[in-house]
Amino acid sequence: MQQKTSVTIRDVAQAAGCSVATASRVLNKSGPASAEVRERVERAARDLDFSFSSIGRALQSRRSMTIGCLVPSLANPVFAEAVQGVQSELKDSGYQLLISCSNYDETADNAAIETLMSKDADGLIATMVAPDRSAALRQAQQRGTPVSLMFHDPIEGFTTAYVDNFEAAREVARQFVRLGHRRIGFLALRFSTSDRSRNRYAGFCAECRARGLPDPVLIEIGEAEASRPDSLAAILNDHPTLTAIFASNDFLAIAVHKAARLLGRRVPQDLSVAGFDGIEIGRLLEAPLATIETSPEAMGRQAARSLLEAMQGQVPIQPPALPFHFRAGATLAAPNPE
Template sequence: MNKAVSGQSGVRQVAKLAGVSVATVSRVFNQASTVRPDTRDKVMAAAKQLNYVPNSAARSLTMNRSYTIGIVIPTIDNSIFARFIDAIEQTLATRGYGLIVATCGFDRYSESHRVEELLKMGIEGLILSGAEHDEALLELIAARNLPLVCTSLFDAAYPWPTIGYDNYSMGKAITRHLLDHGHRQFHILSGPRDLIDRTRIRVQGILDGLHEAGVSDISISETELNFAAGCQAAKNILTPPLNFTALLCTSDVLAMGVLLEAPRLGIRVPQQLSVTGFDDQDWAAVSNPGLTSVHTPSRRMGDATARALMDNIEQNTAIASQLIDSHLVIRDSSGPAPSV
């Protein structure tokens, strides 16, 4: 295997093999828009042949830039965030950017602290989850003139650009699916609504959909967002005789906890109880039974977010809020309401 080369001598080797100047090689790896596509292709081919690795630290010092984006998310335990981060990193890499990830656990104070740490690292753009953040933090971001995108929800009226889903409409859509199957007794299992705006919006969509249909037999419970919490919630609420026929979970991780616990409690899904989730995580299609859920394309959201930030940084293109279309995926965990 050829050893990777870098540094000024490596640049000269690439330039010689490609038949261009050292300055042209530098422009290619600094993402300059003035380089012709055919020239760029020759340089990249030569670099690949020589196993050349650009010195990113030297580039940052030369350009007085970090080529890094920061993201603060609640957790990396949830695979929906893993897919989101992976898409962001892949898109950033196409233009030579890197990603620094921090977690805050749904805590605004922790989120502010993590952002301050990222700012010290010289990030050029920032990604946050949701649209509820400490006001002092937003003022700091504005004072730094730092590009910011708030993700996982869409709100065209929000002062900062949002790229994400219409959680309210999809809450209504999954409710309509159950109403169309004759359900009139509902329980909503959600994460903490006071901490997570996306969860609160989903619940509101569900409630409005039920109220508009004239349904008043509704109960709600909240728990932490993890499998164990979903299992414990199932033990708490699935006590016979059941007083509801449909259980709407605002997250797949809660729904999976319910699907794991229901058989232990002797409850058949969907014959006795229809269960739905939200996010359509990878395992939703192979759970037993398959989980009816709202598909939220996190990879598409990650790609759109990364491109919007890079275009703003490089071309001063305004970041526009973007609605990422989501849709309902119907599987075997939901069905007709059981006859009385």
């Protein structure tokens, strides 16, 4: 009897030759697995006399069965889709998601983490201003709470679900240069507080330098300019020689499109524009937006998988970057001849 109760899900996974997360999904019937893997797991569970109810006891011991999820905003469809991916991956796992938004504020980030921890969240999934210097996030780790990040490039001490922002931005630069653009700008919102925006600019610069071009002009704007086409038009008017602009996200790229129209500049004939994220509304514009297309939903799923594996005792392993695709759209063209 003693031997029976000491059998764990880890023993089943080892006998079946799969991960703990896979064994849990099979026995919980909570996720996909091939017929061959499913048969191995179920046979191992039978051979070890592992009770299906043992999963519930293991999960419920010393746990609140909640996971905290912190994102900057749900108004941005990129983060909303990622949260949907998290929820899809957690389906039938028994965990409830506690969602918090910080509005891109570092102080609010830390306060949200502290609140989620006060509610005894068993794990955390987060997109933050600065996770690498977040005292609250480090305290959560010190308490033994598993943490999985989304959207951030790899940071020591954390697993993250991400797209390689540096390489994706290099692809945008290649597309611009291929068409003959040499006077190029990078438009950024929250540049000082977004590692994603900074890494995109770094990759953009690296590819321009590799092709003998000067660093792109960095144009930093605030919330007011981003939300007011006339204000953004005034800023663009200060850079009349630019023939192409890479905006750090699709919303900014769409705003550039509108601001250029106010200046009487046609997109893409007078100004080429590209964005980042691949939000669906970009496809619906009269001139579909050129952009780096990603899958926030897949990002959320990956972050949730990594967290569940950590919560089940697996040693965290950084997954590879998720794929991206350059969508040509109709806002990118060769510059007008001099």
